[in-house]
Amino acid sequence: MKEETNRLEKLRMLFKLQQYIREFFTSQEFIDVQTPPIVQNPGMETHIHPFQIKSPHTKKDLNLYLHTSPEFHMKELLSLGFEKTFNLSYCFRDEPNAPHHRPQFLMLEWYRRDEFYTKIMTDIESLFNYCIKRFKTEGFKVREELQSYIPLKKTIQEVFQEILNIDILNYLEKDSLARLIRENFKQVPLPSEKEHDKLSWDDYYFLLFLNEVEPKLKKYPFILLYNFPKQLSALSTINKDDSRVCDRFEVYSFGVELCNCFNELTDLSQLKNRFSEQALLKKNLYDYQLPEPRDFYNTMETLPNSSGIALGVERLLMSITNIENPFFY
Template sequence: MKKYEPLFIIQNSIKEYFNSKSFLEVITPPVVTNPGMETHIHPFQLHSIHAKQNRDLYLHTSPEFHMKSLLSEGYENIFTLSYAFRDEPDSTTHRKQFLMLEWYRSNERYEQIMQDCEELFSYCLNSLKSKQVPTNFEKVKFTRMTVAQAFKRYVGVNILDYLNKDDLYELIKNEFKTIHLAAREQLTWDDLFFLLMLNEVEPKFVEYDFLLLYEFPAPLKALSTIKESDPRVCERFEIYSRGVELCNCFNELTDESEQRARFTEQAKEKQNFYGYELPEASVLYSALKKGLPPSAGIALGVERLLMSLAKISNPFWD
């Protein structure tokens, strides 16, 4: 089999699947004024050889903001498959440029995206098998679990009882002594959660072919809605394959003032931790001001999906 052929097969399979569901394939600009606001995700800034200086332009870390702009224009079921760029160290599961699949459904909730994922993964697996690509599974098997259930199962803690930063800090300090803690004032609640998650919970996910982890604690809401019947959690899910995270989905927040407040907090964290700030997320704010319909969306790493489905150790275009 030719080099990169499995990557091209899964790329075509993805497009076939979404075409069969009457999605519209769209493109978004990779050069943007705001690349994404996540505290710990770092963009590449563009440098102008003509002006001899950095410009207030970046390679996007996700097409999300422009996809939401399209939703505000009345587009409904849309997807894009293109490269995203993040300034992070290379690893076995990540490169500085990688293929990202992102799709959105307007007037749908994130439970429908869960179903999309199960169908899409099965479709891609069958396509790879039909092309004689060696695969890791005969069929796709999903397990669903809330974050609270995962913590209770693997560390015996109800994480939703520890939504106060000081309470969570004391829990880790007293009960998980192998986890190294920095000074209390240097850590956010999110930092503490991921210290416990990455050290004590996530390593157990290797036993699952595909684990759909949903209802994250409310402090991790990012761009997602809060669950009305339980405001301790947000409507967000991630999928892991044998311990590797593949994708991240939100039931999308549509309130502009709430989104501005969340981004203001993330901007402060980025400045405090990394010493830089980004321009305002004007494209997203304009979409929210115009009116974003109730919707759900997801970002998926295509190379990671391919590695999970097929016996391929490095599908990245190096």
């Protein structure tokens, strides 16, 4: 009975959180939109793996996938003229169960047409505060550290300088970053030097970040990290004032990444180049390829300047309430 009651309470908090999120965005005149979960291309990120659809009737693998994000279709809505949209639904990624990962999970995405991504920085801080307030007013227990906290904002350069005493923007070449880690951070588990050619700059960066920086972020209830090195631009724009960095931010809460935001890239030729690089890397690393995202290329031809963000809803619940396992399905 105790376990059933605990599950009931957790589910109530999860469902309430979704209600609070919808309240927040509809009050800001966003439109609550839905996108198809079965798609021709699920996303091009190298290290994100989709589920392919198989028909039990015909026994054939279909050239369709469960989406890993509603991003492509939400950008289509932007190109059609929608200005402020949000989507709250399940996404699917082929990865094992872990404290912060599940094959299916609730994702919140929202987009702003004709707005720079700094506007979404304001959104996420306001949403975080709103959800805390709503939980408290309805009698749910909120994490003690959130009763009084100061949201922080730092560049990636500042965080690396403060925690590791290095300027990461001085190591934007793969060889120099690998050398830095091998000489100064011997505790970071690296592949042998013989495998150096198999790793990208991104791989070295994340090995350093995840082992030496991210653990130090656990003390922060809310910290927004922005101005990522240009190699991590993905589908974001390069900063117009400093070409070494891109217009991207992430928010961490008690050491857990909550969300990832881009000022959206709208240059089709640049996007095709980045997708080609990611597809080649996925083929080399994981030995499979995804269909070319032709429909998305058509969307990109008319995509306006915009910004967008993806947030893990179960992670947000865990951050606010400190429950150990926020996943239920």
